[in-house]
Amino acid sequence: MTPKNNFFSFRGQFIYWCAAILVVSTAFPFFWMVSTSFKPLQEIFVFPPTFLPDEYTLANFERLFEQTRFLTYFRNSVFISLATVVFTITIGSAGAYSLTRFKFYGREKIAGLILFTYMFAPIMIIIPFYVLIKKIGLANTHIALIMAYTAFCLPFSLWLLRAFFQSIPLALEMAALIDGASRLQAVIYVVLPLALPGIIATSIFTFILAWNDYIFVRILITSDELKTLSVGISDLYNASVIDWGMIMAGNMLITVPVLIFFVFIQRYLIAGWGAGAMKG
Numbered sequence: 001m002t003p004k005n006n007f008f009s010f011r012g013q014f015i016y017w018c019a020a021i022l023v024v025s026t027a028f029p030f031f032w033m034v035s036t037s038f039k040p041l042q043e044i045f046v047f048p049p050t051f052l053p054d055e056y057t058l059a060n061f062e063r064l065f066e067q068t069r070f071l072t073y074f075r076n077s078v079f080i081s082l083a084t085v086v087f088t089i090t091i092g093s094a095g096a097y098s099l100t101r102f103k104f105y106g107r108e109k110i111a112g113l114i115l116f117t118y119m120f121a122p123i124m125i126i127i128p129f130y131v132l133i134k135k136i137g138l139a140n141t142h143i144a145l146i147m148a149y150t151a152f153c154l155p156f157s158l159w160l161l162r163a164f165f166q167s168i169p170l171a172l173e174m175a176a177l178i179d180g181a182s183r184l185q186a187v188i189y190v191v192l193p194l195a196l197p198g199i200i201a202t203s204i205f206t207f208i209l210a211w212n213d214y215i216f217v218r219i220l221i222t223s224d225e226l227k228t229l230s231v232g233i234s235d236l237y238n239a240s241v242i243d244w245g246m247i248m249a250g251n252m253l254i255t256v257p258v259l260i261f262f263v264f265i266q267r268y269l270i271a272g273w274g275a276g277a278m279k280g
Contacts, residue, residue: 037248060245073232081210084149096161164198
């Protein structure tokens with residue numbers, strides 16, 4: 001074997017082991033969470049710890065449903081996340097279409113300014129947003145959360161959808177108009193189907209952000225029955241005696257469904273981000 005081949009062989013093994021270490025370090029916390037959620041309380045604190053439960057139990061899940069409002073938190077998270085997706089995609093699609101199909105002064109500057117607003121962290125705008133929401137009487141409501149998430153997701157969503165609309169030939173839309181379709185019909189039946197990968201990718205991004213958010217819920221929501229999963233589960237850490245089995249069970253029920261969903265739609269997400277990067 002030549003020195004050159006030895007070099008490439010060594011580099012390949014180095015990359016392989018680095019990737020393996022990265023996968024293990026990333027996946028191990030999820031594995032430990034799932035394993036702990038099925039362990040009896042006395043087994044969680046044994047030393048040395050066991051990777052798999054010696055005795056599987058569902059008691060942690062039973063306590064989670066009996067002693068907390070987990071189902072209420074879950075329902076709130078699903079409603080708020082889906083509503084945010086609907087509003088973000090509706091407004092974002094209309095805005096992205098106007099930025100690619102209508103010519104007006106400062107169009108490119110406006111597009112750049114929209115992306116610039118995404119650079120601000122949520123913590124920088126949450127207090128002014130709370131003051132505004134309180135003045136209009138929407139504090140401690142799900143509407144306030146949906147408005148906050150929609151406003152925060154719109155800049156990136158507009159930019160990503162704009163890249164997809166730019167990639168759609170204008171001739172296809174004009175052909176539909178010549179055939180007698182209205183502009184709205186041309187958008188619905190021609191433009192949106194071709195931009196579907198971008199719409200799906202944007203929807204996933206929006207859903208995950210709304211599903212995982214903690215800051216907005218903590219500040220805007222005070223009623224326990226209106227909280228989402230992120231805050232509802234984190235409140236379990238404030239108990240005088242922390243029930244780690246119940247916490248791990250709750251975290252598993254939050255994470256695993258989203259993880260499974262992500263596995264099935266990841267090709268759309270990768271296609272959306274990749275195409276947006278190349279066409280933007």
